[in-house]
Amino acid sequence: MPSADFSFLAAFLIGLAGAGHCFGMCGGIASTLSMGTQSKSLITKVAIQLLYNIGRIISYAFFAFILTYFFSLSFELYSALSSPIRTFAGIILILTGLYLIGLNKWILRIEAIGKHIWKFVSPAAKSILPINTPKKALMAGFLWGWLPCGLAYSSLLWVSSTGEPMKALWLMVGFGLGTLPAMLLTGIFALQFKAVWVKFKLDILSGIFLVVFGIWTIPAGHHGMHHEMDHGQMDHGQMDHGQMDHGQMDH
Template sequence: MIEAILAGLLLGLGGSLHCVGMCGPIVTAFSLSTKQQSFSRTLVTTTTYNMGRMSTYLLLGIAVGLIGNVSDNLMFLKILRIIAAAALIGAGLAMLLQRQLFHSLEFLGRGIWQRIQPITKRLNPSRSLVQAYASGILWGLLPCGLVYTAITIALGQGELSLSALFMLSFGLGTFFPMLLMGIGFSQLNKWLKTRVARTLIAISMIALGSLALWPMISGSHQHASPSETDAPSSMHEHHHHSLVRSTGSTQFIAERNA
């Protein structure tokens, strides 16, 4: 559970620069729409908007978690976990080497987004908190390679609760940078751009992914000792003989009384 939370937070925090770059124009337009509001109102509206986005991530985590939760194929689950660990390592390497790992995946959701985008234009987040929350939910479906990477890792958790927890943690990792940008602060985003911060987050992601991947590719597992393996069968045989003796004794008593 702790691993899922840490991995989600690190991926979200490290990938938040991708979020700011991709969603920057959206957040800027959002900030301009709330310019006439007080700071407290802007803070509440921006928080509500980002809560809507996190709700989408949570629902996506539940959706992919159901796939692993209903599967009883151990090999299938192992493959999913290997893919998830490899995706986390790949995301860390891409961040460390300053490569665009996510951009090539963004074509996957364009068809869906073309149907959703017209709806977003009818919503005005600054008008009401309901519209701010609805806007956040829809913008959470924006084609984004970072989100697709997170979904892949969530799928590999193999359990509904862990998949949901990972996506929620991922949303939290992106929450604060996007929130601060929305209300006009950018100090955290500037810190995340520094080489030290990027290296620390990237190495942590690679380490977590490697720890998850190593037991599965090394094939290390504990073998039961012969005595432990034979124990169930010995107990079964003992129980069977006892049952036979008991049955024989009952039959003998019945015949004697007859």
Template sequence: MNALQLLPVMVVGLAGSVHCIGMCGGIVGALSVSSAPLPRNVIPIAVIAHSSALPRVLSYNVGRIASYMAAGALAGGLAGGARSIASLAGLQLGFYWLANLMLVALGLYLMDAWRGLAVLEQGGRVLWRRAQPVIAPMMKSLMPATHPHQAFALGLLWGWLPCGMVYSVLLTAMLSGSASDGAAVMLAFGLGTLPMLTGLGLIGARLQRALQQRRVRIACGLLVLAFGVLGLARAAGGIAPDWMDTLCLTPHQ
């Protein structure tokens, strides 16, 4: 998988991170204020408006992206192993359709036009709640996260939080066909989310308010939706020029 094929994954991460802002924006100052409570079922992401916060904010995001890469490697490795046992051409095409349908759903979700993706997130939260007896003590032991290594550990945990947007891109990681390519897909996605979440960590509520404006969400949703529609058009055989290799998240193998 080359850099051009990873570019649209990064763009989807950038556009889709307005969802991260909405999901996490109410958690403020937890990495710098020792008295900040740990919210139930979530991990704080550090909204700190001074330069000393940067190492912790970056460490948190490095941990989060590392978890994405681990999930991508797992998804890509499992699919690659299965392909070595049996021919999965038809199944792969089915997942190609599903991956791009998920992008369409994500675009509509970002625009608040259809909330179907929230059902998938809710299913993931059921599993997350079952893991709480193990994870909650780990979170508390890391708080307050006054050092970069603590923020990194929080990011590692946060990266596994149920998220429909992450699930959408994990399908692309699975279709990559190998652990290394799956990790690369999720790295590109994580780097796409980095500007928004780093900005949230340093600027906080001002950025949150700006990115939650309806016109911003609609613009980002339309961009993600366009990637999904193009992918579906290619899968249907309607359009397949060379430039589609740059714009489709899951190019044919």
């Protein structure tokens, strides 16, 4: 697997594994969407939730395309930044995983950096409250895609290191779709979803996945694991020592 060969499935699984983090970061927003509409119809509430999340996924894809396009403008810039970007993305994924497991809270410090950007966006986001129409739900999703989120940050950096804007866009759609089940369940069945998540300790399983994938994302970790796999697959028994010309070996 080449170092920059990222799959749609991997992006989807990152989003899926981050469900616990999504619950903490965006659960409150998702819940208020259901309360914002005057309709008691489940279909209407689901439609509002779905449009909000479509707007959020569009926001992720848009940022991924712009960021990757910026890096792709210069081959020298991309070559210089590709490895550091992947390393930083891997570190954020690891910290997010450790946070879900309950071992470390450093990811909250990184997410706090995003608050400086959010303070410029939040007035526009708040101006469309209450979210009681499909149009407002779609707009809210796009604006709240700017919320400080380590999982989204790492994914944006991860896909941007491909250097291919359209591929990065598609991968972030995969990431967004991975977060969709958790966001929909949080918005419609908040208490029930949280109870199930805690009961089966899904935070720990998700955290372990993110830590492992974070290590794989870091170039040094990826190549180290790849080297060990390649070395382990060498069949030394099939080496024909008889064909080795020991006379030409430089002792």
